[in-house]
Amino acid sequence: MKAIGYIRVSTDEQAREGISLENQRAKIEAYCGLNDLKLVDVIEDAGKSGKDLNRDGIQVLIEAIKTRSVAAVVVYKLDRLSRRVKDTLSLMELIEKKNITFHSITERIDTKTAMGKFFLNIMASMNQWERDTISERTRDALHLKIVKNERAGQVPYGWRLAQDGKTLLANAKEQKAILLIKELRAKGYSFRAICQDLDKRGYESAGRTWHPQTVKNILRRAA
The missing domain is CATH 3.40.50.1390 (Resolvase, N-terminal catalytic domain)
Incomplete structure (x- = not known):
């Protein structure tokens, strides 16, 4: 056979x-x-x-x-x-x-x-x-890290790593950028228009420049 x-x-x-x-x-x-x-x-x-x-x-x-x-x-x-x-x-x-x-x-x-x-x-x-x-189990472990303000994968925009290498601390300037993004979106700005406004104000993106998808991701995480 x-x-x-x-x-x-x-x-x-x-x-x-x-x-x-x-x-x-x-x-x-x-x-x-x-x-x-x-x-x-x-x-x-x-x-x-x-x-x-x-x-x-x-x-x-x-x-x-x-x-x-x-x-x-x-x-x-x-x-x-x-x-x-x-x-x-x-x-x-x-x-x-x-x-x-x-x-x-x-x-x-x-x-x-x-x-x-x-x-x-x-x-x-x-x-x-x-x-x-x-x-x-993986999902629960990641959720616990987030609740404890510990790193769970890549460091998100608006945060920085503490000296222990795992605790997340707020990045003041990036947190201001997040607040601005929320305000502009609430006013009806498009994602592209928000990017242009952030560039004009001198806020640095996680990459070289601001992209609409980057703004979308930040809003989703901050929701």
């Missing part, structure tokens, strides 16, 4: 979990050898997130499934395909429609069995839960 492998890793995952492409490839090759599967190719997506299907490698895999050029798809772990339940189940529906079997080594999923299909749905939901939890 011809099989195709798929491997993926994002930069963050490799640093955090040590799931290298080489390790995934070796596991797939060994699995196919033990299960009488003829591995004809291993498609990879290097440095790609599993948040969606906008990846070159996964699109090649989808095309191989659609044309039924193989009889089995093998991955090291289910979340290598996607971390979204919707995308994972969409791929599984296509695989089943084309009468192709799916194998996930880590979770021991084999869709030839009813139990394998059932477990697949559970793991897809777990993978999305994990991704959502990580996003939630």
